[in-house]
Amino acid sequence: AQSVTQLDSQVPVFEEAPVELRCNYSSSVSVYLFWYVQYPNQGLQLLLKYLSGSTLVKGINGFEAEFNKSQTSFHLRKPSVHISDTAEYFCAVRGTGGGNKLTFGTGTQLKVEL
Amino acid sequence: EAGVVQSPRYKIIEKKQPVAFWCNPISGHNTLYWYRQNLGQGPELLIRYENEEAVDDSQLPKDRFSAERLKGVDSTLKIQPAELGDSAVYLCASSFSLQATGELFFGEGSRLTVL
Numbered sequence: 001a002q003s004v005t006q007l008d009s010q011v012p013v014f015e016e017a018p019v020e021l022r023c024n025y026s027s028s029v030s031v032y033l034f035w036y037v038q039y040p041n042q043g044l045q046l047l048l049k050y051l052s053g054s055t056l057v058k059g060i061n062g063f064e065a066e067f068n069k070s071q072t073s074f075h076l077r078k079p080s081v082h083i084s085d086t087a088e089y090f091c092a093v094r095g096t097g098g099g100n101k102l103t104f105g106t107g108t109q110l111k112v113e114l
Numbered sequence: 115e116a117g118v119v120q121s122p123r124y125k126i127i128e129k130k131q132p133v134a135f136w137c138n139p140i141s142g143h144n145t146l147y148w149y150r151q152n153l154g155q156g157p158e159l160l161i162r163y164e165n166e167e168a169v170d171d172s173q174l175p176k177d178r179f180s181a182e183r184l185k186g187v188d189s190t191l192k193i194q195p196a197e198l199g200d201s202a203v204y205l206c207a208s209s210f211s212l213q214a215t216g217e218l219f220f221g222e223g224s225r226l227t228v229l
Binding site: 004009101106 | 118147154155156157158159162170205207217218219220221222223225
């Protein structure tokens with residue numbers, strides 16, 4: 001089984017500032033890692049994913065994340081945020097074997113202020 | 115290409131009443147998921163279908179929840195009778211199971227309020 005910990009429930013940041021949303025996972029098997037974004041009253045949209053290869057993954061809207069196996073982390077970063085980035089961000093993990101379910105963290109609310 | 119479609123978007127009922135949610139996945143996606151998202155929490159899997167077979171329903175409260183995917187395409191999730199604690203957003207997602215990436219595509223959700 002896998003689990004995900006998102007330590008920060010809320011992250012306030014000023015527009016054009018950099019941001020990092022933290023994610024740590026636990027798993028006894030190899031994993032795939034994902035970040036999803038959820039805007040108010042909408043479903044989840046995939047931001048980026050790590051499957052294998054380069055540990056630095058680039059996604060949509062200027063976001064990137066780095067997989068760190070030794071620290072079991074997959075932190076999400078953006079060098080300069082915009083008001084439109086205000087949303088809930090979920091880190092998720094799935095075992096690479098067939099049939100493993102996608103397990104989500106509790107989410108981090110990113111609030112971008114002027 | 116149409117995304118995952120869910121209905122209704124919003125539903126308000128009194129406790130002990132029944133309720134049903136419908137989901138139509140992306141065309142060609144043979145894996146369908148129902149997740150429940152409580153306020154301020156991440157989604158939690160209720161049931162996963164591979165075609166018409168429920169392959170993981172370990173988290174589905176079977177005393178009051180039921181689901182079906184009779185023809186391996188669209189699916190219905192039912193709650194009967196509803197309890198106050200069932201208030202949540204019910205998310206449907208689909209994926210192409212032969213892809214090892216595990217990427218899920220989500221609908222906009224059905225928000226249930228039980229009074």
